[in-house]
Amino acid sequence: MKAIKLQQFLSRKFKNSGKEKAITMILSRYNRESKCLDGTWELIPDPYESFDGQEIYKPKKEREYGRPLDFNLDNGYSVDIPASWGEVLNEFLYYEGWMWHTKKFSWHGEREGRVFLRLSGVNYKSQVWLNGEKLGSHEGGFTPFTFEVTESLEQGDNLLVVLVDNKRHEDYIPELRTDWYNFGGIHRSVELISVPESFIRNYKLETSLSEDQVKFSIRAWVDGFEEEKVLELKIPELGLEEELNSVGNSEFYSEFTLPRERVELWSTDNPKLYDVSLSYGEDSIDDRVGFREVEVEDGEILLNGESIWLRGISMHEEEVGKGRALDSTDVEKRFERLRELNCNFARLAHYPHTPEMAQKADEEGILLWEEVPAWQDISFEKEEVRDLHKQQLREMIQRDWNRASVILWSIANETDHTDEDRNEALPEMADYVKELDSSRLVTAACFIDEEDDRERIYIDDPLEESLDVIGINEYYGWYYGDADDMKNFDEDPNSTPVIISETGGGAKWGLHSSEDETWTEEYQNDIYKKQIEALKQKSQIKGMSPWIFFDFRTPRRMNEYQRGYNRKGLMDETGRKKQAFYTLKKFYREKQEQVQCH
Numbered sequence: 257m258k259a260i261k262l263q264q265f266l267s268r269k270f271k272n273s274g275k276e277k278a279i280t281m282i283l284s285r286y287n288r289e290s291k292c293l294d295g296t297w298e299l300i301p302d303p304y305e306s307f308d309g310q311e312i313y314k315p316k317k318e319r320e321y322g323r324p325l326d327f328n329l330d331n332g333y334s335v336d337i338p339a340s341w342g343e344v345l346n347e348f349l350y351y352e353g354w355m356w357h358t359k360k361f362s363w364h365g366e367r368e369g370r371v372f373l374r375l376s377g378v379n380y381k382s383q384v385w386l387n388g389e390k391l392g393s394h395e396g397g398f399t400p401f402t403f404e405v406t407e408s409l410e411q412g413d414n415l416l417v418v419l420v421d422n423k424r425h426e427d428y429i430p431e432l433r434t435d436w437y438n439f440g441g442i443h444r445s446v447e448l449i450s451v452p453e454s455f456i457r458n459y460k461l462e463t464s465l466s467e468d469q470v471k472f473s474i475r476a477w478v479d480g481f482e483e484e485k486v487l488e489l490k491i492p493e494l495g496l497e498e499e500l501n502s503v504g505n506s507e508f509y510s511e512f513t514l515p516r517e518r519v520e521l522w523s524t525d526n527p528k529l530y531d532v533s534l535s536y537g538e539d540s541i542d543d544r545v546g547f548r549e550v551e552v553e554d555g556e557i558l559l560n561g562e563s564i565w566l567r568g569i570s571m572h573e574e575e576v577g578k579g580r581a582l583d584s585t586d587v588e589k590r591f592e593r594l595r596e597l598n599c600n601f602a603r604l605a606h607y608p609h610t611p612e613m614a615q616k617a618d619e620e621g622i623l624l625w626e627e628v629p630a631w632q633d634i635s636f637e638k639e640e641v642r643d644l645h646k647q648q649l650r651e652m653i654q655r656d657w658n659r660a661s662v663i664l665w666s667i668a669n670e671t672d673h674t675d676e677d678r679n680e681a682l683p684e685m686a687d688y689v690k691e692l693d694s695s696r697l698v699t700a701a702c703f704i705d706e707e708d709d710r711e712r713i714y715i716d717d718p719l720e721e722s723l724d725v726i727g728i729n730e731y732y733g734w735y736y737g738d739a740d741d742m743k744n745f746d747e748d749p750n751s752t753p754v755i756i757s758e759t760g761g762g763a764k765w766g767l768h769s770s771e772d773e774t775w776t777e778e779y780q781n782d783i784y785k786k787q788i789e790a791l792k793q794k795s796q797i798k799g800m801s802p803w804i805f806f807d808f809r810t811p812r813r814m815n816e817y818q819r820g821y822n823r824k825g826l827m828d829e830t831g832r833k834k835q836a837f838y839t840l841k842k843f844y845r846e847k848q849e850q851v852q853c854h
């Protein structure tokens with residue numbers, strides 16, 4: 257047993273031995289030993305919510321066979337999970353309601369230790385049973401959740417039942433009527449994760465820079481804390497091995513510095529990742545982490561102390577025929593296209609995307625804006641909705657807070673900045689984000705104001721003072737005004753940095769005529785040309801993520817050009833490029849060359 261440093265001894269000896277606060281810390285997946293439960297599941301639709309679930313509570317051997325069953329958990333529609341059910345069962349294309357999912361699997365867990373069931377993304381509400389025992393429920397369609405199943409697992413046959421409910425409601429997040437399709441399903445992997453009795457639930461590694469030093473701050477949370485166990489951090493390429501200090505409540509924390517010349521910082525031009533491992537008793541996790549600092553100063557967004565202009569695009573998470581159940585090839589394709597568009601930034605709208613996006617962005621050097629679906633009319637006046645908002649922010653941030661690519665956490669999209677409930681709730685959410693992660697920037701996509709028939713366009717949102725960066729959604733030239741109206745943006749270059757988080761217009765791919773004809777590629781392209789000309793004159797604007805990378809499904813867009821798609825994409829849903837793609841690509845190349853010339 258290594259000698260315990262005096263500081264650690266003292267912190268342990270006098271650690272708070274009071275009742276440990278409930279751990280609201282997600283269980284990180286990392287490279288843990290796991291049994292994947294993806295593959296064939298049985299799906300049973302239940303639109304009248306009439307299945308009483310009794311069969312769930314009676315393991316197969318006790319079921320009264322022979323009796324006519326209206327719901328047979330052992331034999332539904334066979335579907336390959338992960339899946340959005342409407343994409344694989346066409347008769348349920350617009351179905352919103354209860355969908356029972358069942359999975360039989362065998363378990364032969366030899367080792368000691370504990371086992372957790374982890375569901376990485378289920379839209380929207382879920383209730384979970386294992387072998388007839390109710391494990392719990394979760395609300396929120398895009399973040400991971402776990403249940404301990406150590407005592408519920410049987411040696412041999414097991415029956416896992418997940419009731420998914422994707423009905424919409426005004427008090428949910430997202431709210432009742434969004435501008436995207438409400439795919440329902442188990443959209444991401446389901447796994448059994450084995451851990452020792454005492455293990456590391458999660459960790460957070462931050463870096464900050466001074467003139468000649470890189471400061472590392474690392475915090476870790478364990479489950480099954482044991483006095484005599486030490487938590488060790490290793491970064492072999494830096495020759496670093498560090499025992500973390502126990503600070504009570506099953507938490508560990510340490511800080512240390514290295515000379516700057518010894519650390520290769522992560523950046524968009526050099527996305528350097530280091531192997532990082534943490535061990536605690538028999539538990540260990542490995543990760544690949546980029547060390548960088550992001551901050552705002554004097555109206556600039558700084559990456560490692562240098563100002564950066566964000567050449568981005570917004571995107572939804574869907575693929576034709578797959579809904580939200582993207583796989584690695586879909587993720588790879590997105591990054592190929594981001595590179596083709598000369599991007600260094602992407603807005604993952606309007607909800608947390610698959611974790612593979614941030615992992616890939618770390619490798620590719622693409623900065624990310626991540627957000628929860630607090631979109632437009634959220635019931636901010638209700639405490640349970642504000643609690644749900646915080647839960648979704650916490651789960652997103654705790655999942656991706658070690659990803660160098662993620663620099664912006666967005667708390668809301670297009671909420672009414674004259675609404676007093678909103679103006680009370682969102683500063684609270686911004687503070688909560690900073691409490692969880694003070695090393696990244698907090699933002700929101702907001703509206704802009706105008707007067708004198710758009711002779712003056714300005715920002716007048718009380719939320720601005722709570723944000724590091726303010727996103728502005730404006731559609732001059734499409735929904736209102738003229739495409740170059742942002743030339744009248746009354747800016748303050750030393751104020752909060754602005755990202756144009758949405759702008760653009762619709763076009764049906766392959767529809768051509770004069771640029772005066774709406775829905776043609778020429779019309780959309782003309783908006784981009786005039787928007788770019790206006791925006792590039794404004795020095796308070798530090799980036800943009802136009803709406804949107806590709807056309808996407810929405811039940812609110814049904815005219816003869818749309819037929820269930822929002823057509824503001826630079827590409828159509830199959831990836832066919834429109835003229836505006838090349839206009840934005842050209843602008844971003846010019847921005848890139850400007851920087852390279854400095």
Ligand code: GCU
Pocket residue numbers: 435606669670729758803822824
């Ligand atoms: C809004 C909203 C998007 C929507 C877009 C549009 O700004 O944030 O979700 O799709 O406008 O009208 O196309």
